[in-house]
Amino acid sequence: MEKLTGSCLCGAVRYEANTKPIMTRACWCRTCQHLAAGSATINVVFSTEAVYITGELSDYESTADSGNKMHRKFCPKCGVHLFSQAEVRPHILIVRAGTLDDQKDVKIDALIWTSSAPAWAHLDPNIPHFEKQPPAPTVK
Numbered sequence: 001m002e003k004l005t006g007s008c009l010c011g012a013v014r015y016e017a018n019t020k021p022i023m024t025r026a027c028w029c030r031t032c033q034h035l036a037a038g039s040a041t042i043n044v045v046f047s048t049e050a051v052y053i054t055g056e057l058s059d060y061e062s063t064a065d066s067g068n069k070m071h072r073k074f075c076p077k078c079g080v081h082l083f084s085q086a087e088v089r090p091h092i093l094i095v096r097a098g099t100l101d102d103q104k105d106v107k108i109d110a111l112i113w114t115s116s117a118p119a120w121a122h123l124d125p126n127i128p129h130f131e132k133q134p135p136a137p138t139v140k
Ligand SMILES: [Zn+2]
Pocket: 008, 009, 010, 011, 012, 013, 075, 076, 077, 078, 079, 080
């Protein structure tokens, strides 16, 4: 895979990742439904040290359904959410797939918090489901 790059909607925040993602998960928790305007968020999981970010970010801190204190980072100009990070796992950075310049290599490995998904959600039966929080991704 080539280097992955991405940005917010207005372009004030840009990033590039110099390694492959660890995994990608679609999250249907209620917080993600707010962030993604109704749908799941598609979360590409990276080792934090692999992602180089430029531009100013705002940080919204909240407690997730998992009980983890989360930092959700967004562009203060256009409001697009790009990253999230659990306070207990600073070595893992989650990138929202919609901000990638090229999503063709993104493949969803798991659907999480499916118990919170609305009745109209399409949950691909070929992808593993987790009703709530699955185990944390391991960084090799
Ligand atoms: Zn922006």
